[in-house]
Amino acid sequence: MDYRTGKRIVAETARRTENRYGNRPTMKDVAARAGVGLKTVSRVVNGEPGVTPDTERRVQEAIDALGFRRNDSARVLRKGRTASIGLVLEDLADPFYGPLSRAVEEVARAHGALLINGSSAEDPDREQELVLALCARRVDGLVVIPAGDDHRYLEPEIKAGVATVFVDRPAGQIDADVVLSDSFGGARDGVAHLIAHGHRRIGFIGDMPRIHTAAERLRGYRAAMADAGIPVEDTWMSLGVTDPQRVRKAAEDMLAGPSPVTAIFAGNNRVTVTVVRVLAEHSRSVALVGFDDIELADLLQPGVTVVAQDAAQLGRTAAERLFRQLDGTLVLPERIELPTRLITRGSGELPPAD
Amino acid sequence: MDYRTGKRIVAETARRTENRYGNRPTMKDVAARAGVGLKTVSRVVNGEPGVTPDTERRVQEAIDALGFRRNDSARVLRKGRTASIGLVLEDLADPFYGPLSRAVEEVARAHGALLINGSSAEDPDREQELVLALCARRVDGLVVIPAGDDHRYLEPEIKAGVATVFVDRPAGQIDADVVLSDSFGGARDGVAHLIAHGHRRIGFIGDMPRIHTAAERLRGYRAAMADAGIPVEDTWMSLGVTDPQRVRKAAEDMLAGPSPVTAIFAGNNRVTVTVVRVLAEHSRSVALVGFDDIELADLLQPGVTVVAQDAAQLGRTAAERLFRQLDGTLVLPERIELPTRLITRGSGELPPAD
DNA sequence: CCCGCAGCTGACAACGTTGTCCAGGCTCTA
DNA sequence: TAGAGCCTGGACAACGTTGTCAGCTGCGGG
Structure with a gap:
């Protein structure tokens, strides 16, 4: 049975139809074996009061002997x-x-x-x-x-x-x-941090702006730049790239152009990881702040400064x-x-x- | 309702009992509204054949109007x-x-x-x-x-x-x-790799031996040492430590004793991470092989050699x-x-x- | 003109559980 | 000892769905 189509999966039909739940025992079976009523079994199973210790023991024995386990599907149906x-x-x-x-x-x-x-x-x-x-x-x-x-x-x-x-x-x-998480504020602070350390040509690499967090982080980047009175050049921004190869290309482009960036803000953990790789191969020292913390960030040379969310x-x-x-x-x-x-x-x- | 005790959670009872499923419409409701039989609705919902296009349209309209969605709990009960x-x-x-x-x-x-x-x-x-x-x-x-x-x-x-x-x-x-995963073979190869690079005093830090993988990796360690004819000293092995603080202590002890290890084999990803931290602070250069790959392992100085499992x-x-x-x-x-x-x-x- | 057949449709039971309600037997008191 | 009340246990319906089966309609052919 497929949860999407509701159709049965062909291969399983043959084996299973004659063998529902592998013929699991039900409360009825337990009741029959213990020689009590159905509801009494239900009471024992659910620890409801009103069953003599003796009856309870008989029921419990039947349960163990048959390997009964309550069917929560049925229970759910009944209880809502x-x-x-x-x-x-x-x-x-x-x-x-x-x-x-x-x-x-x-x-x-x-x-x-x-x-x-x-x-x-x-x-x-x-x-x-x-x-x-x-x-x-x-x-x-x-x-x-x-x-x-x-x-x-x-x-x-x-x-x-x-x-x-x-x-x-x-x-x-x-x-x-x-x-x-406060993506806007986090990104703004992260970029402001770079600006405070003297950077003006700062690159931004993030996911597609249709993703809310990506858009907010981009907005934070722009806000920090605007607050510092730095006009942003189009070549400094790369949006919608997320797979390693394209992130790599984007980063390399930013570092190569006529006005190469001196710092990069990475919009999420995956981007950060790739940018770290690129920078490790790069001759010139480039600053980096990433959104999301990444494991071992503290052990890299240099340690990776991040805007962490919990x-x-x-x-x-x-x-x-x-x-x-x-x-x-x-x-x-x-x-x-x-x-x-x-x-x-x-x-x-x-x-x-x- | 608690899946363990089967008891209802008190706070929810009041609000919910009068409002099962928030009174979701059922096939019966759809049938009534469309002026057809119950089974016909079932047929439409499941795309079974034998329904006139006109009837199907009426049913579909009723479904949309009521916001009906099939209750898979009931379906499960029936189908098995x-x-x-x-x-x-x-x-x-x-x-x-x-x-x-x-x-x-x-x-x-x-x-x-x-x-x-x-x-x-x-x-x-x-x-x-x-x-x-x-x-x-x-x-x-x-x-x-x-x-x-x-x-x-x-x-x-x-x-x-x-x-x-x-x-x-x-x-x-x-x-x-x-x-x-072949924990035994992997650990043996990893330790043999260290031996091949000249190490004889090799430490092992792993989880509790009651965990199968931990026991197998320890066995691999012992096998590699035995194959090389190196007797293992008790102080080289630390078993059952897993939280960072105790791993740290264990690693430091191995590196400090009278016969300090020159290499460490780390039994899983978490141990590896902590050992990397310890070694980063350590003055003498110590070799490390870890079981499980870890992200960014290639960017550390030196890169972390691992026995990777998929x-x-x-x-x-x-x-x-x-x-x-x-x-x-x-x-x-x-x-x-x-x-x-x-x-x-x-x-x-x-x-x-x- | 009637029969048979095919194609639609719906009534009904069943899935396994729980809630309601009532019966029977017991104890306790007046 | 009768009546009231309690404790235990069970019969029954219901939850929302699907499978079975039978009925109905309309059509074509004999």
């Missing part, structure tokens, strides 16, 4: 809540999302919920497909790191009671809870808000912005080498 | 398969597991299944709790990175038809599919085996061992500095 939440992010393999995901999981666990997650791979259609699949599973809530910029498709779901919190980027076209805190905050929505403690959607932190390690403090 | 698989690992935030998890997800997606995951935090009880919760949800299959060493609790589940594959470490006490490949292999179990293509449990790869970058080629 699934005790699970969905997390849709861009890519679990990205070191930024690991801690975020784990933080969400911990909060979910504290509330007795399981976590279902999916990677959108930065594809809006895939995001929607995943989100709707999770809604069809009737997750109690959703934590979404948006790939797309139009989330009206979620309106009926939210209206129907699916708690929803967006993280890292705001929702598009709908009013919903959102937890962000991924775990983002996840934790979002998940806590989600459960407060579910509690009914929360009513109005809100936008929460977490501060970033500039960590100086050397690369951002290099003077311009003209 | 959930189109979801569970992944239990140690810690999603660990950079080793991100790519692994993502790889499992991609394979699941290709088979139309969703991924539910949980972190055991290296706690056997928590692993069992998670696994059984997933079984109660009737996941079709499980990919487990074991924390415990006794998995007999899974026997009834496997017998009942839950496909199961263990990754990174073998299952305990039961016969099941397992996909591993986390994504581990996940992919395991997931593919899982679905082959589900297809019925697979019958007998097997143990698959993936090779490791020595990547020389400098730190492992340093000569001994006595």
Whole structure:
């Protein structure tokens, strides 16, 4: 069975149809074996009161003998809540999302919920497909790191009671809870830091501006430059490049042109890593500040100065808000912005080498 | 509702009981609105044949108007398969597991299944709790990175038809599919590499030997030393330390004693990172080979030589085996061992500095 | 003109669980 | 000892969906 089409997958049909759940025992089976009623088994399984120790023992023996395990699918159907939440992010393999995901999981666990997650791979259609699949599973809530910029498709779901919190980027076209890092302020401070160290020709390499964080960081870059009265040249900016090869090319171009940059601001962790590589091969010393912290940044020569955001805190905050929505403690959607932190390690403090 | 106790969480009861699923429309509602039978709606929703275009249009309109979305919980109950698989690992935030998890997800997606995951935090009880919760949800299959060493609790589940594959470490006490990296061979080669570069006093820092990979790597270390006819001194080995502070202490002790080591073999990515930090502060040059690749290892001075394992490949292999179990293509449990790869970058080629 | 057939459609049971409600037996008190 | 009240246990419906099957319509052919 495919969660998208609803069609069965051919190969599995043959083996499985005659063997539903591998013929798992049900409460009925347990009841028959223990010689009690169905509901009595239910009571024992759920630790409800009103069962004599003797009866309970008989039921428990039957449960153990048959290897019975309650079917939570049926339970969910009956009770209405699934005790699970969905997390849709861009890519679990990205070191930024690991801690975020784990933080969400911990909060979910504290509330007795399981976590279902999916990677959108930065594809809006895939995001929607995943989100709707999770809604069809009737997750109690959703934590979404948006790939797309139009989330009206979620309106009926939210209206129907699916708690929803967006993280890292705001929702598009709908009013919903959102937890962000202060990308604008962080980038502005990072670039201002470079300016304070004497740089005027500063390059910016970031992701596609349709991604909110990328746009905000670009805005921060422009704001810092404007504040310092430095006109920005087009050749200093590279937008929408994200794969290593193109980042490399972009960086090399900035360092080569007629007015080469003396410093680079890297818009996210992946860009930073590639730029570090390029600079390591470069003869002239070039300053660097990156958005997002990266592991081992302190051990490089020079250490990499970064604008750090706390991924775990983002996840934790979002998940806590989600459960407060579910509690009914929360009513109005809100936008929460977490501060970033500039960590100086050397690369951002290099003077311009003209 | 708590997936462990089955008890409702008090705070949510009040708000939710009168508002099941937020009163989502059901097929019955759609049928009423479209003026057709229940089953006809089901047919339209599932794209089954035998519906006039006109009827289909009416139903579709009703669906859109009501914002209906099929309840997959009910569907699952009826059909028997959930189109979801569970992944239990140690810690999603660990950079080793991100790519692994993502790889499992991609394979699941290709088979139309969703991924539910949980972190055991290296706690056997928590692993069992998670696994059984997933079984109660009737996941079709499980990919487990074991924390415990006794998995007999899974026997009834496997017998009942839950496909199961263990990754990174073998299952305990039961016969099941397992996909591993060649920890023994990798560690032996890594240590032999150090020996080949003239080292004789080589330290080993690894995790608790009750963790299979840690034990295997230790065995590899001992084998390489034995092959070279080098007797190992107890002070050269540090087992069961994993938090940075204690790794630091262990490394410093090895470098300080009466017969200080001239090289260190680090048993996993986290140990490697800490050892790199210690060595960076150390006056004498000390060689290092680490198990697991780490990002930016090539940019450090010197680059860090590692025994790399392919986390994504581990996940992919395991997931593919899982679905082959589900297809019925697979019958007998097997143990698959993936090779490791020595990547020389400098730190492992340093000569001994006595 | 009637029969058969095909194509649509819907009534109904079933999936495994939980909530409601009632029956029967027990204890305790007046 | 009768009546009230409590404790235990079970019958039954319901959750929302899908599979089965039977009924209905309209059409073509005998």
